[in-house]
Amino acid sequence: MSSPQANAAPIYGYLAEFDDKDALFACAKAARARGLTEIEAYTPTPLHGLPEILGYKNYVPHMVFMGGLIGVLTGFGLCYWVSVLEYPLNIGGKPFNSWQAFVVPTFETMILFASLTAVFGMIILNGLPQPYHPVFNVEKFARCSSDRFFFIVLSRDPKFDLNETRRFLAEQKALSVDEVPH
Amino acid sequence: MSQSTHHADQDALIGPGHTMATLTDKISDIVLTKKHPLQWFAVTGIAAIFASLLALTVVNLFFTGIGVWGPNNPVGWGFDIINFVWWIGIGHAGTLISAILLLLRQEWRTSINRSAEAMTVFAVMCAGMYPLLHTGRPWLAYWLLPIPNSMGIWPQFRSPLIWDVFAVSTYATVSMLFWYVGLIPDFAVLRDKATKKVQKVVYGMLALGWRNAARHWDRYETAYLLLAGMSTPLVLSVHTVVSFDFAAGIIPGWHTTVFPPYFVAGAIFAGFAMVLTLSIPLRIWYGVDDLITDKHLDNMAKVLLATGWIVTYGYGLEAFMCFYSGSTYEEFMLLNRLQGPYAFQYWSLLLTNCVLPQIMWVPKLRRNIWALYFVAMSVNIGMWLERYVIIVVSLHRDFLPSSWGMYAGSRWDWAMFLGTLGFFTTMFMLFIRFLPMISIAEMKALVPHKPGLATGSRHAAAHH
Structure with a gap:
């Protein structure tokens, strides 16, 4: 745990881990309700309805x-x-x-x-091929392709706050919340 | 209640007790850690010998010319076109399983689509070799393409032969794209599960950095669905165009409008037989009968039966039209098929394609791997004989009796055919060794979702 700094974001974001997709859906909805926009979910299989919650356009x-x-x-x-x-x-x-x-x-x-x-x-x-991405720095993220669901709030989100956002994710039914280094 | 549970077990598409994690481990372990059975080494070894035979026949062909093959006057088309049509037809079942059954929401396709797509890619490779090699000067094969050249000439776009160039090259490209797109998330699984450095790097590169993001999945699913939607008319067009190669000619037995649908049905028929030929040994060797279940075999047998009847209808209509047309040449062609020098081949094809598959009406036999294997082999042979009969019987009795002749494949013809079988089998065995033979990401969607447990997607949950 690094100590939070005041202005410049020292991390890429916070990554929450779930073992159930319903909890992930609830977390995504709650994040949108809070006005967070720079968010992304990671799931072992495509989940219908999730991209709509995250909000984006498919071209x-x-x-x-x-x-x-x-x-x-x-x-x-x-x-x-x-x-x-x-x-x-x-x-x-x-x-x-x-x-x-x-x-x-x-x-x-x-x-x-x-x-x-x-x-x-x-x-x-999709921005591929992309050999490096910060989420891979979290070791347990490798389970995403097996059976775990992840939710990330990026530090570049205007409403991102090192303490607030972490507390928000911890309040969800997450197994763990990790810092994602750049 | 207990009866319905029993019924559900018998028809399950996935064995009991599987979760997303166990599925991932089971399929990826075959590639990453599992020791391969002795049969794998035996089959690969023998197949590689035959694949070398292919190289030998190609070298001989280059140095000597296509005179080493059997075609003559009047039978100008021989093993080259017979095997081309046979191989490309086999490929079509892979596209049917991956594209058409996806659009029809047939969930049972999921555990067999990956290996069927691999089969398609390798079968199209074998098919593609023949038109290139039969030009005699394969280094000039680019003359087939509409590209500017020093002679200032261009292809003739009213000919089915140039349509074939467009159809087959598009089909080969789209089949490979479809296969690769399906593999991307599974490459990511292998990258994440790999323990060896080289595996991590190679599968990581192939995965393109795939990280299972929800937005990525959405675009991915759209692209995959659109590919399926485009592959469906494509696969129908490819064999239709192949049949135009014959139907546009005025040779008796070729010049008929029933050819396109009957060729397409025959292609699916032959392809499902090959899928069964390949998936039954896989099931036994790798113990994946909880993923490729009896229900899958049962469904494939039913498709075999249905397409077999379309083909049988085609044979019947062909024979009927020979008399109905009132054309002497057509009538003679049919009688020549029935009792001419190639009558044995014609009656054998009726036996292997129309009669023997009828045992699939018995539900028990549809779930008996020996009966299924017998029928699959019978159809593999029958569909090869069908092309042999269509091509050779029509050509060997020319319009003038003074131009009649006989045809038989030379030993180089046979060596090359066995060589392509060896090449196909070698490629398929390497696929089993290095790529996940069942789609991991798609199988996970079939796991029933129990709230509070780490399983399933909404799609599967809504289904149950």
Whole structure:
């Protein structure tokens, strides 16, 4: 336990550990009710409803839609440019712009672009790859990927207070509350 | 009350007494600490020998040319396309399990989806080798792609063959992405559980720094669901396009509209047979019958039975259309299948694909691993024969009797086929050794949630 300092935050935040998801939900709701904003929960499996409590906007669907749209334009554009403008070939008397036949490559590029956007969009929006993160400094955090739930209040939260926030987390049904060093 | 409890046990998707922690330990220990059974070493060793045989056949092919294979005039397509279609079809069950069953909220997919996705990736690798190698000059395979080249020529986008390039390369890419995304949280589990430095570093890098944050999970689930939603039409399009390779030609027996649905059903049929072929030994060797339960085997057998009937309907409709069309060539093609030089292959495929799987109507046999293994092997062989019959029988009797011929795979054909089987098995065994063969993160969602205990997610709790 380091002694609290007055102004500059000496730690990254406080990490509370739970063995039950209901307690985690209660803690997240209580934190929002107190007006804390720089908060995050860590859970072994996705818990529906939790991100809404934490408050954020998920932009993955918008990105995937744009990716798919660009895929459609790219695929059809490629077929059209090759078959009509750059290298027109008379194949069985079919029109140069045989758009029905171009549907298949266009469909495949749409799926390809949208899938790549979904995966890399998710990874980038999540700020990954991130080799270092302060929460890993807490040894017991390794159990998060097994069966423990964690809740963190970051020191950069305007309402963060070394004593107040710690007391708030201790009042929840937490197994432990730890300091997270930077 | 006691009866319903008994019934619930029999149909449980997860063995009794599992918590999130025991699941995590059980699955990750197989990779991190468990000693692998003798069978693992035996199978991997033998498979690696066959994988080396593949390397040998490829070298021979490069130095000699595709003359070492069996195709001739009039049978210009042989083992290369038969095996391509067989392998890519096998891959489709993996996508079906991971994508379509996810969208249909079939929770039983969870313990088999990881290994089925691995199977997909390796099967697509085997499939992809054939079109590349059958060009004869694989170092010029980039000519297939629409990229600027010194000859100033471009692909012809009205041909199903270029559609195949787009469909298969997209499918390979998306299958690998889907598999990797599913693995990210499990890599994080392995990183956190690992005791050896090298394991910690390697799995840590692969996990990309995943830390199970709630916001991350939300974006992750969205991306995963969208991938599933896109893989579903993708997988249907891939085998449809593969069937267009045939259906767009005017060869008797190929030029038919039933091909796309019947090819897709056949692909799922073959793929489920391969999933059973792989998961039954896993269950025994690694004692995971509390995760891949009898209920899973039962469901897979039912899918096998259902898709088997779609395929059977396809065979029936094909035969009917040969007479109904009034085309002499079509009619001759069917009679030639029934009593021509390849009649043995045709009747064998009807036996292995349509008749033998019918034992799955008996509920007891659906939970008997020996009966299941027998049926799975029967379908593996039957679906290979199906492609053999479609390709060889239609081609070997050309329109003019003066152009008739016969086809048989050469020993290099057979060596390469055995080689891809060895490569596939080796890759799958390495997957078992180094990656969690069951999705840890998804299995945890199936643990029933008891308030006050460290278990379960809301999703599972709402379900019970």
